[in-house]
Amino acid sequence: MSEALAIRRYAFETVFDADGAILSEGVAAPMYSATDLERERQAGFDAGRHSETARAEAEAATALAAIAQSVARLCERTTADRRAMAEDAARLALVAARKVAGAALAAFGEDRVVAALDAAFETFVHAPRLVVRVGPDMDGLRTRLEDVARDHGFPGTLVVRVEAGLQQGDVSIDWGEGAMSLGSEEAFRRIDEIIANTLSVEHTA
Numbered sequence: 202m203s204e205a206l207a208i209r210r211y212a213f214e215t216v217f218d219a220d221g222a223i224l225s226e227g228v229a230a231p232m233y234s235a236t237d238l239e240r241e242r243q244a245g246f247d248a249g250r251h252s253e254t255a256r257a258e259a260e261a262a263t264a265l266a267a268i269a270q271s272v273a274r275l276c277e278r279t280t281a282d283r284r285a286m287a288e289d290a291a292r293l294a295l296v297a298a299r300k301v302a303g304a305a306l307a308a309f310g311e312d313r314v315v316a317a318l319d320a321a322f323e324t325f326v327h328a329p330r331l332v333v334r335v336g337p338d339m340d341g342l343r344t345r346l347e348d349v350a351r352d353h354g355f356p357g358t359l360v361v362r363v364e365a366g367l368q369q370g371d372v373s374i375d376w377g378e379g380a381m382s383l384g385s386e387e388a389f390r391r392i393d394e395i396i397a398n399t400l401s402v403e404h405t406a
Contacts, residue, residue: 336367
């Protein structure tokens with residue numbers, strides 16, 4: 202093959218003049234050694250590994266957030282369970298208190314009524330006539346009440362009335378300008394309120 206017919210490959214960047222002479226050669230294709238290729242491969246591997254790590258970290262963060270929400274719900278349920286247990290315990294305590302107080306009222310009902318009247322005289326009563334209402338089982342303490350009235354300077358001014366709606370140990374005192382009552386149901390109602398208020402404070406704390 203003659204030189205004129207010889208075929209020579211040129212890069213597309215090679216520039217020729219009108220006569221076909223080469224004015225400038227194109228930039229030679231870069232040559233990479235085995236070390237360069239290994240370095241590039243390792244860089245690509247590291248980039249992929251970092252991407253996987255970032256994705257795994259994002260998934261872990263999402264999982265931790267879900268776990269935190271579950272724990273929060275569990276804590277709320279545990280708090281509710283504790284509150285329910287406290288309410289049950291309070292109710293049981295109140296039932297026990299009613300039984301104990303009921304036995305005490307049965308044993309000391311008259312003393313309770315007399316003490317209430319004595320307190321009324323000491324604190325409130327300045328009226329010439331008193332009406333004391335007691336339960337059916339307390340009718341026999343009239344003499345004791347009259348003694349209390351006399352001791353406070355109100356002889357002959359005391360009226361004792363029996364009312365079926367009052368329980369043993371309950372008493373209602375009326376002196377015209379005011380009245381006071383002391384009953385087991387009222388005491389238990391106050392206990393109920395105290396328990397409810399205490400539980401409410403614990404719940405909001």
